[in-house]
Amino acid sequence: GQNIDQPTEMTATEGAIVQINCTYQTSGFNGLFWYQQHAGEAPTFLSYNVLDGLEEKGRFSSFLSRSKGYSYLLLKELQMKDSASYLCAVRARSGGYQKVTFGTGTKLQVIP
């Protein structure tokens, strides 16, 4: 099975930087996704990491260390609209097929 852990809630100030961590334990690892989800809406894709290292996309960056089973999502220059849940998801090969499993999500609140 898979075990994916994220902090439940985080609070950060507008304009600041916040790092959301995700740790996982799985066999057959084949990539890690980060999604943003506003209440009542479908998740939207933020990033995908399959190799170790940092990938940057504008205000959002995602880091992966496969040996440590660790990833983080870095949000810079926080805006109020960044208040949302951030979901870490792991793609893994299991029994001949691939599946994507989500962590519990981190609810981020951005305050003025």
Next chain:
Amino acid sequence: GAVVSQHPSWVICKSGTSVKIECRSLDFQATTMFWYRQFPKQSLMLMATSNEGSKATYEQGVEKDKFLINHASLTLSTLTVTSAHPEDSSFYICSAALVVGYGNTIYFGEGSWLTVV
């Protein structure tokens, strides 16, 4: 970008009836689609992985006979909730995998709110 369409967005049905939810990849072929269920203030729970032309792979604890999944083509997967009960009321969401070179992205449909009365 890639688009996944899910229909219906909202559905209310009577207890004991069946409801079908469709998931379509509009501009790409998806060999693999995933079905999730999400309760309020909780994360997405994977129900099953749907592979085109073969039987879906269900997660432990998900009733295969209650949640029927069909993936008849590379652009369409359907989830049928059979003999629905109030406890089946939830947000159901599908996603489709797009693989381009070394890239790999999974796109979500808009989700379907099911209320069983």
